[in-house]
Amino acid sequence: MNWEQLLSLKRFGDTNKRLRKEQNETRLGFEVDYDRIIFSSAFRSLQDKTQVIPLSKTDFVHTRLTHSLEVSVVGRSLGRLAGQKILEKHPQLEKTHAYKMNDFGAIVAAAALAHDIGNPPFGHSGEKAIGEYFSHGNGKRFKDELSAKEYQDLVKFEGNANGFKILTQNKPGISGGLRLSYATLGAFIKYPKESLPHKPTTNIADKKFGFFQTEKEIFEEVATELGLLKTGKNGDISYYRHPLAFLVEAADDICYTIIDFEDGINLGLIDEDYALEYLIKLVKDNINTSKYNSLTNTADRLSYLRALAINTLITEAVETFLENEDSILAGNFHHGLLDKSKYEAQIDDIIKISIEKIYQSEEVISKEIAGYKMLSHLLDTYTEALLPEEDQYDSNFNQLVLKSVPNLAGLQEKSGVYKRLLEICSHTASLTDGFTVASFEKYKGIKL
Structure with missing residues (x-):
């Protein structure tokens, strides 16, 4: 894969090529993507969708909307930091095509903003409820009327695939959905494959699927325009990820790891002193001890540690991305960026506590x-x-x-x-x- 194709500004229905050097610097195409997402009704609905606790009445617990905004902020930082180094390594991107560091940040920020836009109510249990309606419930009566892949789309109903549907589906008078740039759509697609075969490899991109059968044509158009590498065999549709999808995933992983944990503390589900100890373990290499000790209440200490933890993981995720850039472009990197973190043990400890104390409360x-x-x-x-x-x-x-x-x-x-x-x-x-x-x-x- 090459960055010139991967940074495509093309939108559904374009007949002429969009060139970066011809873009209006006051409102770039990638920034238009962000605007279109944030003004969409599907995005607004996230204000009343579960992130941590369904139907929570407290004012400090995250919804899908506040979570998505925070993931987008983290994603912008990841994209800009990575983009700065990519432009240094590939100077022709700026000299010949006029790409800037902020383009990478804008793409990742827009894709991250939309990353939960297709999720059902009640969190991941909503996905399971829809899927099990067709695998074990009354919806099973339709199995014989569907192809294997159509039935799999339903029994493994996937919020990521539904998100791609929302962003791209044709509606009366509206062709191409939100008509986002193909670069942003590529970064959005964490799982660039159809629902079957199910988990064919240990590649993280094969863990789930990214589009329904109704969107396979637009998906293939996007993948072809971006120059994604094919992995599918025997007619099955599957590709390696767009490189920036790794940064979108990292932004999500960083936020739900740290901020869901913080919500658990604020809700009283996790003991404060116990929680602070685990966060300190994560940031021990970067903590300013004198500053931390000068903070007199738990809320301020928690806020300081949360910000430091997010910054620590952003820095390391970018380092991992850049160290593996060649491998990622060749389709040979099969892990999440945080899976390669030197803080993996600390991250796993925090997630285990969140599962036990929050998600299974x-x-x-x-x-x-x-x-x-x-x-x-x-x-x-x-x-x-x-x-x-x-x-x-x-x-x-x-x-x-x-x-x-x-x-x-x-x-x-x-x-x-x-x-x-x-x-x-x-x-x-x-x-x-x-x-x-x-x-x-x-x-x-x-x-x-």
């Missing part, structure tokens, strides 16, 4: 159970309305449901089974935590 589990049942009921309601069993075609209730969800009603006569089911899943995934509760109560007749 009674409050989280109770709300995820409730969310699981609500999502299953909504999927039942929507599938019965759009794809009713033979004795339910004239159901007045189903007609009322379709009237309440106009974007699904339009699919009734025009689409095949797979597209209708996928649109049901995508619609369900678009709901906020609060709207999921309200919809459940409405369809159950609990609340008007």
Whole structure:
């Protein structure tokens, strides 16, 4: 892979090539990507989607929106630091094509801003609820009407693939979704493969999948334009990652490792003194002991250690990226950047505590159970309305449901089974935590 192709400014539907040296410096194409994402309704909905605890009423716990903004800030720093060194190593990028350090930061920041845009309500349990509806629930009745890859898209419903769908799907009057630059789309795609074969290798890019069958044509167009390296065999679609996807992933890993941990402390789920000890272990090589000891309360100490931990991991992630740049461009680097961290043991300790004390806390589990049942009921309601069993075609209730969800009603006569089911899943995934509760109560007749 080469940086000239990887930094493509092309957008869906372009007929002429976009050149970096012809860009308006006051509003670069990569910065336009950021603007389009942040003004999208899909991004705004993240303000009421779970990051740590579903339906949390506290004002200091992160939502998907605040998490995404922070990941974007970290991603911008990662991109700029890496970009500065890449331009020094490949001077023709600046001299011939006019790329700047900030271009790398803008691409990573935009992709990082969108990294959770396709996630369902109730966190990763929402993904599992949708998938298990088709593998173990009433949705299993559609298996014989779908191809193997179509069925896999549903039973392993993936927020990353749904995010790519949101960013690129055609809608009436809107071709190409948000029409982001292909460089930003490439950096967004952590798993550049289709749903089958499932985990074919130990390469981190094969851990999940990055697009549904409905978006495979636009995905291949993006991959070809960027010059991504093919890995798929026997007609299966799979590629090596865009190099900047490693930086987007690192930004996410840094934020959820440190900031979810901080949320756990603020919620009282993790003992403060115990937590500070683990953060100190992570930053012990960079801590200013006299400054730290001058801080008189736990909140200030926690804030100092959090900032220092994030900065420490940013610096090391960039170093790892640059040390392995040639290998990454050749498609021979198969790990997350933090997996190669000298602080791996400390990171693992923090994540283990977060899993035990936060993600598996009674409050989280109770709300995820409730969310699981609500999502299953909504999927039942929507599938019965759009794809009713033979004795339910004239159901007045189903007609009322379709009237309440106009974007699904339009699919009734025009689409095949797979597209209708996928649109049901995508619609369900678009709901906020609060709207999921309200919809459940409405369809159950609990609340008007």
